[in-house]
Amino acid sequence: MPDSTPLQLSHADMKALGEYALSAAMRHVETLRDQPVSRRLLSREETEALLRVPMPEHGTDPRQLIDQLVRDVFPHVLHADHPRFYAFVPSPTNWVSILADLLVSAHNVFTGHWLAGPTASQVELVVVDWLKSLCGLPESGGGIMVSGGSMANLTGVAAAREAKLGGPDERGTLYCSDQTHSSMAKGVRLLGFRREQRRTVPTDDRLRLSVPALEAMIRDDRAAGRRPFCVVANGGTTNTGAVDPLHEIADVCEREGLWMHIDGAYGAAAVIVDRGREALRGMERADSITLDPHKWLFQPYEIGCLLVRDARTLRAAFRLNDDDHADYLTDVVRHISDEVNLYEMGPQLTRSFKAVKLWLSLRAFGLSEFRRAVDVGFDMADEAERCLREDSRWEIVTPSQMGVVTFRWRGDGSLSDAERDARTPHVVDAMREDGYALIMSTQLKGRPAFRICAINPATNAQEIREAIRRLAGFAERLG
Ligand SMILES: Cc1ncc(COP(=O)(O)O)c(C=O)c1O
Secondary structure, eight states: OOOSSTTOOOHHHHHHHHHHHHHHHHHHHHHGGGSOSOOOOOOHHHHHHHHOOOOOSSOOOHHHHHHHIIIIIGGGSOOTTSTTBOSSSOOOOOHHHHHHHHHHHHHTOOOSSGGGOHHHHHHHHHHHHHHHHHTTOOTTOEEEEESSHHHHHHHHHHHHHHHHHSSOOTTEEEEEETTSOHHHHHHHHHTTOOGGGEEEEOBOTTSOBOHHHHHHHHHHHHHTTOEEEEEEEEBSOTTTOOBOOHHHHHHHHHHHTOEEEEEOTTTGGGGGSHHHHHHTTTGGGOSEEEEOHHHHTOOOSOOEEEEESSHHHHHHHHOOOGGGSOGGGHHHHHTOSSSOOGGGSSSOSSOOOTHHHHHHHHHHHOHHHHHHHHHHHHHHHHHHHHHHHTSTTEEEEEEEETTEEEEEEOTTTTSOHHHHHHHHHHHHHHHHHHOSOBOEEEEETTEEEEEEEOOOTTOOHHHHHHHHHHHHHHHHHOO
């Protein structure tokens, strides 16, 4: 197979292998609905037996290797793109974006600086502008594509720290709710903050950040000589879809001179439909917003985005001082006036061309098609709630909001809370092994609850109802 140049294939081999890989990809996408959404979870011993090979000195026909991936690897991963995947945050994709990833890999586009790719950087600037205006941020705003919500949250806090504290400060204090995604805790720690510099604000009975509690904490912290600098609000918690009271939090931030970051990794994209815009009122007042296109904008992993109200804040946090520039980047810096070196807006130098899949798919389908797709998520979570309410053996914990509903098994009423709670993980496991649909659990105020996140636009009411029927069957049986 190899021709004389190392690592290269002949035209005929490229074509044959390309068609082979493409048909495997199409088969997956086209048959997804008929595949199990999950399988029995393999043990480490089993994955070792399937996949451990010595480092190969010589090659193998890549078609055989693709066959092995299709046989031994892909079937055992959770299909987050499956229409009946209702766990975590589903990740439905679209074929145009999948092909965009292929094209980007083929061209191996570097978007770290203008010199390497002015057009690629321009596409990213355009996509950031689209997202920025969808979220209601002003012209002065900007943003950067990153791997996902974790990196966007970290990047947002880095910008906040620079803007409000002028750099690391042992007294700097940041506020999250007890529902804030754990990636925020990790990011804040990586930035060098100690645990006590991140305050956990309690939530109200709707699991929304309590503003009176926030105000009291800020007051106490100031009195103790700390420097409050940032409040993290949730634009759709992963647990329940709850949106914090954004206007009230923005008022506090304005009054106190604090940076308002919204973690809308999961929920912010819902702003494109009426129900989402209504739920996210006040988002436009944020200083920074995390929005993950690989969640509710139907993109394959990885593409997250941090948006900021003032593009200069990102540059302030990430630009290199003149004496810190790598010598070999001299020409890169020389070429800049109005142009943008994206490596100075975020943590990475070498960056792939993530924005183009969103650019291509939005242009190919139009925003109206994305609106239709997001609306399905709201409708399907409503459908799940309706179905659960029709059966008195279920108890709704949080109603359908932003595509998420949470609930517990009540049964015939004879079970204690402890008995009901103990049953939950067994029901989850049974459901996963059944493979029809994936419904998992979360912890809400210290107790387990089932959770459906129904944002795949290919899901339908009949499947949601069948999934809940099966879940009830397992809950009934697994006493
Ligand atoms: C609200 C929220 N923030 C942050 C994250 C982390 O995003 P990622 O997994 O893309 O790093 C998630 C992931 O589900 C999320 O739902």
